[in-house]
Amino acid sequence: MALLLAIFYFFYFGIVGIYIIFMPKVLMMVGYSASEIGIIFAAGPLVRFLLPFAFTRGLELNFKNFNISLFIMLVSSLAFYMFLYDFWGLFLANITLSIGMSLILPYVEVIALEVLKKEGYGKIRLYGSIGFVLVALVLVKFLSSPQIALYFMITFVFLTAIIAFIIAKDVHQKAPKKEKLPNDITFLSHYKLWVGLLLMQMSFGAFYNFFTIYETDQGVSLDMTIYLWTFGVLVEILMLFFQGKVLKYNLVLLLQITTFSAVVRWYLVYLFPTNLGVLFFTQSLHALSFALFYSASISYLHQLYSNKVLAQQFFSGITYGLGGLIGALCFGYIYDYYPEDIFLVASFVAFIAFVFITLWSRSPDGKGVSL
Numbered sequence: 429m430a431l432l433l434a435i436f437y438f439f440y441f442g443i444v445g446i447y448i449i450f451m452p453k454v455l456m457m458v459g460y461s462a463s464e465i466g467i468i469f470a471a472g473p474l475v476r477f478l479l480p481f482a483f484t485r486g487l488e489l490n491f492k493n494f495n496i497s498l499f500i501m502l503v504s505s506l507a508f509y510m511f512l513y514d515f516w517g518l519f520l521a522n523i524t525l526s527i528g529m530s531l532i533l534p535y536v537e538v539i540a541l542e543v544l545k546k547e548g549y550g551k552i553r554l555y556g557s558i559g560f561v562l563v564a565l566v567l568v569k570f571l572s573s574p575q576i577a578l579y580f581m582i583t584f585v586f587l588t589a590i591i592a593f594i595i596a597k598d599v600h601q602k603a604p605k606k607e608k609l610p611n612d613i614t615f616l617s618h619y620k621l622w623v624g625l626l627l628m629q630m631s632f633g634a635f636y637n638f639f640t641i642y643e644t645d646q647g648v649s650l651d652m653t654i655y656l657w658t659f660g661v662l663v664e665i666l667m668l669f670f671q672g673k674v675l676k677y678n679l680v681l682l683l684q685i686t687t688f689s690a691v692v693r694w695y696l697v698y699l700f701p702t703n704l705g706v707l708f709f710t711q712s713l714h715a716l717s718f719a720l721f722y723s724a725s726i727s728y729l730h731q732l733y734s735n736k737v738l739a740q741q742f743f744s745g746i747t748y749g750l751g752g753l754i755g756a757l758c759f760g761y762i763y764d765y766y767p768e769d770i771f772l773v774a775s776f777v778a779f780i781a782f783v784f785i786t787l788w789s790r791s792p793d794g795k796g797v798s799l
Contacts, residue, residue, distance in 0.1 A: 430548075432595050433540050434555040439588040440533065441556035442563040446581045448636075449564050454574040458512060468519050470753065475526040477749030480741040491600040494535050498589045501528030505585035509578045530749075532592055534740035539599050541730050547672035550723055554668035557719075561661050613733055613742055618793060622746055624784035625725060627777055628687050629747035631694060632718075633755020634774035638763050639697075642770060646701040656707055660714035667715035671723055679728040680789045686721035687782040689713050694775035701771075717778075 455465045504525035511517025540549055563580065570576050615622055634642075643653045674682070693713040700706040725747075726740060733739040763770050 429543050429595070429598065430552055432591055432598075433536070433544070433552050436536060436588065436591045436595060437553055437556035438559035439584050439591065440529075440536075440559070442559035442584045443529070443581060443588060445560040445563040446567065446577060446584065450567060450577045451581075454512075454577045455518075457574050460515070464515060468515075468522050470756075471519060471523045472526040473749045473753035473756070475523055475749070476530045477745045477753065479527060479530050479749075480738065480745040491596055494531065494596050495593065497528045497531035497535075498593055499528075500524050501532065501585055502589050504528055505582045509575070509582065512574065512578065530741070530744060532588075534737055534744060536592060536595060537726060537740050538730070538736045539595060541727065541736075543599075547675060549727070550668035550671040550675070550719075553723070554665045557661055557665045557668065561658065613735065613739055618788075620784050620788035620791060624683070624687065624781045624788060625743065625747050626751045627781035627784065628690060628721065629751030630755040630758070631690055631774045631778040631781065633752065633757075633759040634694065634762075634770045636752075637756050638759060638770055641763070642697075642767070643701065643707075645767065648702055648704075648707075652704065656711050659708060660711040660718075663712050663715040664719040667719040668723070671720055674720065675723060675727055679724050679731070680785070682720060682724040683728065683785045684782065684789060686716045686724060687778060687785050689716035690721075690778035691775050691782055693717055694771045694778055698769070698771035698775060 452465050452469065455468065460468070504521050504527075507521035507524070508518065511521055540552060544552055563584070567577060567580055640650070640653050640657075643656070644650055690713075693710045696706055696710045726743060729739040729743055730736050759770055759774070762773055766773075
């Protein structure tokens with residue numbers, strides 16, 4: 429099972445790499461304007477945010493619906509190819525692809541945490557980071573036409589779907605029938621936790637969307653900026669490999685440490701935008717602010733809530749969905765008018781996230797999960 433999960437993460441995050449790194453470039457190559465590309469790609473985070481609420485109204489992510497989501501993902505990848513030159517067709521294809529991928533990952537994450545436990549999770553999840561990096565390094569050498577990226581994406585989607593089906597079928601056959609779990613995710617009483625998680629991902633809007641633009645505008649070469657990105661992923665892989673022992677400690681404390689590391693990271697980028705030594709150090713903090721934060725978050729929610737699949741869906745929807753959407757929009761506006769201050773604002777947003785996580789750690793519910 430561990431091998432299957434490793435392969436799944438490799439191909440799933442390979443799709444993410446193709447989607448994030450190359451698809452905007454592909455759409456620009458075939459003639460879409462920047463505003464049209466923005467509209468198409470804004471649909472993904474919005475869908476990811478809204479989708480979990482459907483499961484609070486009776487929809488259930490079971491084995492049957494999981495297979496339906498695999499089918500949706502497969503059809504959507506083909507639709508990207510069929511409707512490449514049709515704005516509305518491509519827009520709908522992006523929505524359905526986001527639906528499929530948003531349903532698949534939380535389901536498999538729960539299986540991974542139950543099979544591997546949080547101590548072994550990172551060593552398998554790191555294959556996702558490897559897939560992300562390798563697809564970027566390989567595809568950049570072959571991207572001679574828009575169709576090449578689509579062929580890569582369709583291939584990775586089909587392989588992901590096959591492996592995901594095998595994993596889910598194996599678990600479904602072996603596991604006893606479970607009772608339908610109630611929705612025990614309480615946003616109002618746990619708002620400090622969820623606001624902290626949301627704001628943390630919002631702060632990454634400056635990094636994911638504008639780091640390359642920001643650094644090259646400051647005079648850092650594009651090649652060096654790519655080296656910085658690559659270094660960040662490498663330290664992420666190292667953290668995922670060795671984090672098992674770290675995750676045995678208090679997970680809320682780890683959330684505090686990782687959110688504060690983002691405060692330091694973004695502030696140093698603001699202070700020293702062209703100092704390569706400092707920039708490589710800030711990228712080393714990716715091990716904490718992304719890799720360890722992600723693993724500590726999903727591990728903590730896995731313990732905190734009985735409806736574990738729904739908890740993972742809401743984590744994805746609230747952070748990468750709503751947080752990603754707001755972060756991209758807000759930091760886009762900030763970069764238009766105050767480009768020099770974008771990472772100062774990101775640091776402030778991360779600090780507010782740290783405050784909320786700290787407040788949560790002092791609440792009765794925040795101390796309620798024994799580790």
